[in-house]
Amino acid sequence: MAEPKRWVAALPMYNVSASLREDWATLIGLVADALAQGDSPVTLATEDPGTGPAALHAFWRRDDVLLSQTCGYPLMHGLARHVRLIGTPQFAVPGCEQETYRSAIVVRAGNGPATLSACRGARAACNSPDSHSGMNALRHAVAPLARVQRFFGEVIHTGSHLASLAAITEGKADVAAIDCVTLAFAGEHQPELVAGLRQIAATPAVPGLPFIASRHASAALVERVRSAMLAVLRSHPGLRTRLRLEGIVPTRVSHYQPIAHMARTARLHGYRELA
Structure with a gap:
């Protein structure tokens, strides 16, 4: 070759x-x-x-x-x-250990759900259907709670983690799983996207x-x-x-x-x- x-x-x-x-x-x-x-x-x-x-x-x-x-x-x-x-x-960055990373599950700080269980029926923002951090990790976290049924009221595919953060900030979505590296960069370079958010859970390290x-x-x-x-x-x-x-x-x-x-x-x- x-x-x-x-x-x-x-x-x-x-x-x-x-x-x-x-x-x-x-x-x-x-x-x-x-x-x-x-x-x-x-x-x-x-x-x-x-x-x-x-x-x-x-x-x-x-x-x-x-x-x-x-x-x-x-x-x-x-x-x-x-x-x-x-x-x-x-x-x-926070959430990374050696070569691993996690997703931070985030909601609005003021009126967002307090726990992942409380996200039942909420609007989830997902960057892409083939993303581990935005889809696979969140699906894994929700699976034991879903009991084979639909868990979220709606899943909105945003196209990027930044767009998912914006969707929550603007009230168009309620929860998302965000790559912790992206979240750290967003906090530094686009702080307005994360200022009003709160992390309620973290996914396993991979x-x-x-x-x-x-x-x-x-x-x-x-x-x-x-x-x-x-x-x-x-x-x-x-x-x-x-x-x-x-x-x-x-x-x-x-x-x-x-x-x-x-x-x-x-x-x-x-x-x-x-x-």
């Missing part, structure tokens, strides 16, 4: 603000500079993957992707055979959103990418702090089995869809 001569990269998962988008692009650029050095130079360029789940899924499956980031749920539902894992990020490359990249090249990323983070402490990215842990697809287990557990409760 021949490797492409030119590789592409995109890190779209935590672009909470224009400045963060620029920082992720800077990380890619510095990694590209490192890969261009040495006896076997590699060309890596940033490319816009497009917007929406369909565009992202198509981008992740491209043969020439050398650096991107995906959610663990699509990884365990068809994407794994197309990619190699570069590693799992270690974020320095490995965070993995950095990935195409299967067409050799294992040796993927190792070079991880090493280059770690070197950039060590040598640029300001960038590391702004991205809250402390490290990258080598992981395999098998590490993400807890995500698939949570989906199976919900199905065993008879609660197959978030509803």
